[in-house]
Amino acid sequence: MPDPLLDSLIELIRRTSAELPDDVNAALVRSLESEKKGTIAESALKIIERNIELAKRKSQPICQDTGSVVFYVQCPVGYDQIQFEETAREAVKQATKRGFLRQNSVDSITGRNDGTNLGPGAPAIHFHQHRFPQLEVCLILKGGGCENVGAQYSLPAEKLEANRDLDGCRRVILDAVLQAQGKGCGPGILGVCIGGDRATGYEFSKQQFLRFLGDRNPDPVLDALEQDILKTANELGIGPMGFGGRTTLLGVKICAANRVPASYFVSVSYMCWAFRRQGVVMGPDSSIQRWLY
Numbered sequence: 629m630p631d632p633l634l635d636s637l638i639e640l641i642r643r644t645s646a647e648l649p650d651d652v653n654a655a656l657v658r659s660l661e662s663e664k665k666g667t668i669a670e671s672a673l674k675i676i677e678r679n680i681e682l683a684k685r686k687s688q689p690i691c692q693d694t695g696s697v698v699f700y701v702q703c704p705v706g707y708d709q710i711q712f713e714e715t716a717r718e719a720v721k722q723a724t725k726r727g728f729l730r731q732n733s734v735d736s737i738t739g740r741n742d743g744t745n746l747g748p749g750a751p752a753i754h755f756h757q758h759r760f761p762q763l764e765v766c767l768i769l770k771g772g773g774c775e776n777v778g779a780q781y782s783l784p785a786e787k788l789e790a791n792r793d794l795d796g797c798r799r800v801i802l803d804a805v806l807q808a809q810g811k812g813c814g815p816g817i818l819g820v821c822i823g824g825d826r827a828t829g830y831e832f833s834k835q836q837f838l839r840f841l842g843d844r845n846p847d848p849v850l851d852a853l854e855q856d857i858l859k860t861a862n863e864l865g866i867g868p869m870g871f872g873g874r875t876t877l878l879g880v881k882i883c884a885a886n887r888v889p890a891s892y893f894v895s896v897s898y899m900c901w902a903f904r905r906q907g908v909v910m911g912p913d914s915s916i917q918r919w920l921y
């Protein structure tokens with residue numbers, strides 16, 4: 629029996645895995661233009677560009693690590709989340725069979741890979757209700773290499789002379805960039821949350837990846853911090869893949885969450901150049917009405 633939700637989710641997975649969104653492509657093109665001609669940085673970005681073009685043309689994964697599969701679902705009140713979860717799991721299984729996702733998920737205790745990309749926490753699905761009739765589904769495929777260089781700091785951090793203030797936040801965020809150099813497949817994008825408990829901080833930091841790369845933070849204090857970190861990081865000379873150059877980061881997105889007075893966490897999530905995120909608005913019949921990125 630035809631299942632339009634299943635078809636829409638498989639197409640969302642295929643497109644997310646094979647095509648970078650326009651805002652990320654545009655940022656990569658700008659960074660290629662800004663690198664000095666004949667440098668390793670320029671060559672690295674040209675190779676990245678070729679891989680992106682090839683993946684799109686052949687409808688195959690941009691990177692062999694198709695990453696953790698993370699859905700963000702905005703659904704109307706009363707929506708059947710159990711049904712969605714079952715369909716999303718089937719979509720992941722079928723997308724894996726068709727090669728849109730690599731067999732990339734293993735049992736953490738035994739190391740066994742059953743080839744389905746399914747298991748506890750896989751895929752991860754975050755539901756949020758909204759007061760609109762339509763279903764919006766975003767998907768992020770989060771690579772392992774860049775996930776490994778994410779970091780959470782508890783301020784004060786004496787070694788970095790980072791106190792519980794904005795300058796302290798700036799210091800630890802830039803430390804995360806320094807620690808990630810040569811790893812994490814830069815140029816990268818940072819998602820940061822200041823505050824929250826440990827789990828909420830990381831969750832909010834990852835939600836920052838749903839923002840458009842070119843947007844500006846509506847909070848002027850956080851906006852200034854984003855611009856400052858982006859500029860400073862790109863003056864560090866780390867460059868694409870750590871080969872040196874002008875493009876260390878493509879974007880910095882920062883939010884804040886309330887914290888208890890006893891804690892001050894800064895959670896930094898790092899996304900590699902293979903910034904695979906897409907989203908769709910679905911109609912009443914669960915067909916794709918509009919692409920979000």
Ligand code: SF4
Nearest residue numbers: 691771773774813900
């Ligand atoms: S970090 Fe990103 S680009 Fe690097 S191997 Fe993983 S998914 Fe691929």
